[in-house]
Amino acid sequence: MNSTTYARRNLFRRRGRTILTLITIAVAGLIFNTIRTVDYAWKVGVNEAAKDRLATRHKVSITMQLPKRYIDDIRDPAKVPGIKAATWANWFGAKDPRGRAQFFAGIAVDHQTWFDVMDEMKVEPAALEEWKRTNNGAILGDLLAKTLEVKVGDDLTITSDIYPGDWKLKVVGIYTPLRKTADRNSLLFRWDFLNNDPRATYSKEKIGWVMSRIDDPSKSAEISRALDKLFDERDDQTVTMSERTFQLSFLGGFSAILSAFDLVSVVILLIMLLVLANTVAMSVRERLHEYGVLRAIGFSPGAIFGFILGESMLLAAVGGLLGIVLTLLLVNGVVGPAIEENMGGFFPYFRAPTAALVMAFIGTLVVGAASGLVPAIGASRRKVTDSLRRVD
């Protein structure tokens, strides 16, 4: 036996109460971890953004388009030095008329240069060659291809909320991710196919945004300013930013939701604190006489303080570990893969990050210490004779 034996044995002294408290902490931990996972998944594009890529869009809004000729200026090293390659894209916004996927990212891209710049996606060279030959060719992410139940060579019809009618495409390739956070649910088809269609007069010779690869990531701010200056006197001004800032500006629209997530996380920790504090306070109150006996036989006030704080932290640690196990089983094992498959456009990678789990566990320990602090101080400072006199 050692000093921790007493704290460990006390943990299950009131088995029912302890089990209910542990379930509460574990479920609170699961909710906390899930919220942090959503937050992480939402920001994963920002965190994993390529450092040597710039995004250029219309200065007013991403929903406004730029003249396609801007790409020639951007690619001209005499006008803006430091850009290795540049490509462009238009948002199409795709739906499957057969209902296999409600909504997914359909993007019209420059088939000659897209994969040179967006190199986190792997495509077979033969597929790229076929794309060049096939005017209505499309390359899909592997998860989307699975959802739509299509393979290379199949015909695929999609619709859009922006462009009317059915759009008949031919699958020429499937891309796979080179990074775990890459989107696997996008459909890429040729920009010239969209541009030449009479139903797309709205965006004739227009592009949604430009992605550029630069020589030196440390000069991204300088190059961004030079690019924007280039179009300062034109009808459509631009705003250029690093891919990370671009992603952040997209997230800006969801900032209220992300702030709510943070708030809910704190509220969950507070609920955990109250539940645990209540349990510890009840346990200590029931055992004041016992602590008096321990003091009488020679245990110091510090030892009593340690017993109570240790028991509180032990309870929190066991509950926190159970919460992590539940998170790994439910979020990483069940919900995460389902979300990646069905909502990959928003959440290409939905797994609880290790850092969040470690943070949650440390948070639980802090809550455990905070819960035990007041009862521990009270019990350890109590006069021995008062504790011994108490009869419950």
Added chain:
Amino acid sequence: MGEPTAEAKSGDGASAKASIVTLKSIDKSFHRGKEPIRVLEKLDLDVPTGSFEALMGPSGSGKSTLLNIIAGLDRPTSGTVLVAGSDLTKMSDGELAKWRSQTIGFVFQSFNLIPVLTAAQNVELPLLLTSLSGAQRKKHVETALRIVGLEDRMEHYPRQLSGGQEQRVAIARAIVNDPKIIVADEPTGDLDRKSADDVLTLMEKLNKELGKTIFMVTHDPAAAERASVQRKLDKGALL
């Protein structure tokens, strides 16, 4: 004041020995609201080393307060408390805790064993405050439980023991660290006659065979009869 009201039993010889407890001019007051209540008044007491003393008196006479002062659990309002060579009034709470762990063995009326620990673990508790190794502690625990006749109940939890057995485990816990004094507060109060007799016999044995000084508070005249010295306390003064 403070003189024994009964003669020391033959063969005891305690009165010839030096005092292990010396109280001089002890006052103890409590406050109920703004009104002070004097529990002990100018009390003097000498307890010889190796004696077995019983303190009797009506409820509220100050018996437990006096016991607590001797055991270093409470402090007098004024006066001097010398126990086993230490002046308790000059010690801090931390020093008193350490002193109690080395000098005093407690026996309570309601046994006060820790229900989640086995008999052996309960007895081992005071030894956790020493530098003894696990093996040494185990040996001490076995010896203490053998003295009280419960070496076959080591792994039993308190709920698996009778009241008399629980009190004997409590006595084993009180003697395991070889204290100079055992203080007992109504040690037979919660026991039937037979168990009470067993416990008192055990305490006599500890006094006579191991030379432990025992200071016992009791309401039970039969229990007091077993002590070598009986004292009476009334309204805060020894009669």
